[in-house]
Amino acid sequence: MAHTASVSSVDQLKEIIETRYDREPEWSLTRRIVAAENVFSLDWPHLERTPLKKRKLEDIPFWEANLDDAPPARLMVRDDDPNAVWLRFENNQLSHWEVGAALHQRGVIAAPLAESLTHPFVRAHLGELVVDTADKVSALTASLWRSGVFLYLPDNLDTPVMLTVEYHANAGVRALFIRNLICAGKGTQVTVSERLTTDEGLEKVLLSEETEIFVGDDAEVDYGAIQLCSLAVNSFIRRHGQIGTNGKLVWHIGEFGSNLAVSEQVSHLAQPGARTESVTVFFGAKQQHQDYTAKSLHHAPHTQSNMVARGVMKGKARSIFTGVTHIESGAKGSDGRQREQTLMLSDEARADAIPSLIIDERDVYAAHAASAGPVDKSWIFYLMSRGLSESEAVRLIVHGFLAPVIDSISRPLLRDAVWDAVERKIQE
Amino acid sequence: MATPVLEINDLHIAVEDKEILRGLSLTVKGGEVHAIMGPNGTGKTSLAQTLMGHPRYLVTGGSIRLDGQDVVAMRPDERARAGLFLAMQYPSEISGVTTANFLRAAINARREDGRQISLKEFRDQLDQVMNFLEMDPKFANRYLNEGFSGGEKKRNEILQMLMLKPRIAILDEIDSGLDIDAIKIVAKGVNSLKGPEFGALIITHYQRILDYVRPDFVHIMVDGLIVKSGGPELAEELDRKGYDWVRSELAEARRQA
Numbered sequence: 001m002a003h004t005a006s007v008s009s010v011d012q013l014k015e016i017i018e019t020r021y022d023r024e025p026e027w028s029l030t031r032r033i034v035a036a037e038n039v040f041s042l043d044w045p046h047l048e049r050t051p052l053k054k055r056k057l058e059d060i061p062f063w064e065a066n067l068d069d070a071p072p073a074r075l076m077v078r079d080d081d082p083n084a085v086w087l088r089f090e091n092n093q094l095s096h097w098e099v100g101a102a103l104h105q106r107g108v109i110a111a112p113l114a115e116s117l118t119h120p121f122v123r124a125h126l127g128e129l130v131v132d133t134a135d136k137v138s139a140l141t142a143s144l145w146r147s148g149v150f151l152y153l154p155d156n157l158d159t160p161v162m163l164t165v166e167y168h169a170n171a172g173v174r175a176l177f178i179r180n181l182i183c184a185g186k187g188t189q190v191t192v193s194e195r196l197t198t199d200e201g202l203e204k205v206l207l208s209e210e211t212e213i214f215v216g217d218d219a220e221v222d223y224g225a226i227q228l229c230s231l232a233v234n235s236f237i238r239r240h241g242q243i244g245t246n247g248k249l250v251w252h253i254g255e256f257g258s259n260l261a262v263s264e265q266v267s268h269l270a271q272p273g274a275r276t277e278s279v280t281v282f283f284g285a286k287q288q289h290q291d292y293t294a295k296s297l298h299h300a301p302h303t304q305s306n307m308v309a310r311g312v313m314k315g316k317a318r319s320i321f322t323g324v325t326h327i328e329s330g331a332k333g334s335d336g337r338q339r340e341q342t343l344m345l346s347d348e349a350r351a352d353a354i355p356s357l358i359i360d361e362r363d364v365y366a367a368h369a370a371s372a373g374p375v376d377k378s379w380i381f382y383l384m385s386r387g388l389s390e391s392e393a394v395r396l397i398v399h400g401f402l403a404p405v406i407d408s409i410s411r412p413l414l415r416d417a418v419w420d421a422v423e424r425k426i427q428e
Numbered sequence: 429m430a431t432p433v434l435e436i437n438d439l440h441i442a443v444e445d446k447e448i449l450r451g452l453s454l455t456v457k458g459g460e461v462h463a464i465m466g467p468n469g470t471g472k473t474s475l476a477q478t479l480m481g482h483p484r485y486l487v488t489g490g491s492i493r494l495d496g497q498d499v500v501a502m503r504p505d506e507r508a509r510a511g512l513f514l515a516m517q518y519p520s521e522i523s524g525v526t527t528a529n530f531l532r533a534a535i536n537a538r539r540e541d542g543r544q545i546s547l548k549e550f551r552d553q554l555d556q557v558m559n560f561l562e563m564d565p566k567f568a569n570r571y572l573n574e575g576f577s578g579g580e581k582k583r584n585e586i587l588q589m590l591m592l593k594p595r596i597a598i599l600d601e602i603d604s605g606l607d608i609d610a611i612k613i614v615a616k617g618v619n620s621l622k623g624p625e626f627g628a629l630i631i632t633h634y635q636r637i638l639d640y641v642r643p644d645f646v647h648i649m650v651d652g653l654i655v656k657s658g659g660p661e662l663a664e665e666l667d668r669k670g671y672d673w674v675r676s677e678l679a680e681a682r683r684q685a
Contacts, residue, residue, distance in 0.1 A: 381482055382519065383522070383530070386508055386588060387538055388533055388537050390505070392533060396529070396530060400524025
């Protein structure tokens with residue numbers, strides 16, 4: 001099943017694409033072929049504080065099919081949980097697909113993106129927010145993506161939708177390319193829970209996820225995601241959302257896994273009254289390197305953004321959190337805030353919090369705060385003087401540091417999953 | 429449990445090569461209340477922090493023993509579990525950690541795995557002690573000392589002491605910044621522990637608190653040494669005559685030597 005020979009030319013990659021995706025509509029196949037050409041001409045993402053050259057990502061055989069031979073899962077329509085959708089992909093292959101009966105009957109599409117290519121929305125909007133040509137990762141993803149979800153809520157659907165989507169990789173997998181496309185029509189509501197996991201004992205893996213979210217007028221999307229991949233993984237995650245009039249996009253992101261974790265989250269506040277809130281919790285240990293960028297882009301008047309990030313670094317971990325709040329000229333009456341804090345548990349850990357506000361309009365409110373510092377030694381002494389061991393003292397302090405942020409996650413399952421991950425990282 | 433004995437013998441300590449204590453000796457036993465008085469900058473707080481094992485202070489000579497066990501070799505948490513308690517002059521404000529969660533963890537740290545305190549038992553004890561100290565029960569769920577006034581912090585230290593039931597408590601300027609009503613409550617807390625299994629070392633600048641917690645022994649400390657010891661009357665004398673009296677007595681003694 002796998003192409004074992006190395007792929008060193010555009011022609012070889014094209015050939016692989018033509019064989020592997022031959023059942024796709026022509027527009028999609030053509031896009032993959034065009035992207036394949038860019039794979040060899042574009043460079044890896046350029047990140048000021050995360051040089052990628054020495055990581056030798058090009059050694060990863062990203063073209064390998066890494067497909068299960070098992071046939072893809074079939075749709076199951078369920079009556080017992082009528083507003084829920086659950087898709088699971090293992091090793092790039094769809095392994096589970098359930099859609100609640102109520103949604104199925106009312107024109108909601110909740111399907112693997114690869115099986116939704118004939119939908120006009122997909123053709124019109126895929127790649128609109130996350131472009132195919134940004135760098136080598138985006139070109140690779142555009143040419144080789146296989147797993148991912150298409151969720152389409154028709155305007156005025158009055159039932160809130162719960163989408164759970166899981167991606168898992170077993171040993172043997174070398175690359176995962178994921179694309180999600182979500183369209184929440186006017187006045188709709190959706191809660192997404194995404195989970196990225198892998199087995200342990202993998203060889204070096206390249207994981208790329210590109211997610212595009214279109215939030216319609218008066219619609220509300222709550223996007224939660226937790227990343228728990230093994231340290232063999234190099235992950236690149238791009239999630240972009242565009243928010244319509246009085247729409248709202250909420251992000252709840254927990255980043256714990258991967259040896260290299262690069263992520264970019266962008267909220268386009270495109271129409272008046274659009275709002276976004278984002279909460280990111282990250283925890284690095286050992287030699288993990290995490291480079292996160294979050295952007296709130298105020299294109300329209302009376303838009304609001306609030307970005308909060310808290311991270312903990314231990315061992316020799318390194319994090320960079322860049323927050324950008326841009327209020328464009330004309331975005332009158334807008335309100336943009338951000339706050340980043342990182343706690344360092346070891347002298348060898350490093351964290352940079354880089355907030356930036358770009359304000360091109362007078363009549364606005366904008367604020368930022370950022371800090372990165374070690375655990376206060378006097379706190380440790382105080383807690384130890386009451387009988388707690390040093391590790392218990394650190395645990396309490398980490399809990400205390402993260403609690404206000406994690407407990408603000410209104411969804412109990414995700415909140416518990418984040419706490420579990422934190423607990424494991426503390427012990428690690 | 430047996431009557432505790434804390435023996436400090438010829439203790440020398442230094443901070444960054446600067447000698448702070450220069451051979452201090454003192455024994456505190458269960459059933460006794462000792463007061464150490466002295467002017468600012470004389471090493472009282474350094475003594476308290478050293479007894480609890482603050483890493484800033486280096487013991488350069490002498491010994492500290494609790495029931496014959498070498499305290500200097502113990503980490504702060506081991507000292508606490510052995511029965512030492514330090515009510516700090518400036519308690520840390522720890523964001524995100526509630527007083528209740530922290531105290532429960534501290535109590536459980538003293539117990540074996542299978543014998544952890546139940547939530548109900550803990551809450552009952554906490555309610556009772558807070559009521560005794562006339563504290564608003566809401567404080568239990570507030571973050572440890574965060575945004576507390578000076579008086580609230582001191583009361584919180586006493587709350588912790590009563591919950592953890594130490595064998596020897598060191599109270600470092602527990603009375604500073606308190607009005608008389610607050611001092612009475614703090615004193616009530618200390619007095620409630622009095623007995624053969626509890627000894628206290630009260631470090632203070634003023635005699636005021638000693639009107640409410642009657643000391644058995646009063647020691648006057650100057651420049652890293654105990655220069656004069658006596659009974660409660662010494663505190664009163666000091667209050668009347670001031671520290672200059674001690675200094676001139678010292679100078680007199682040196683001249684005669």
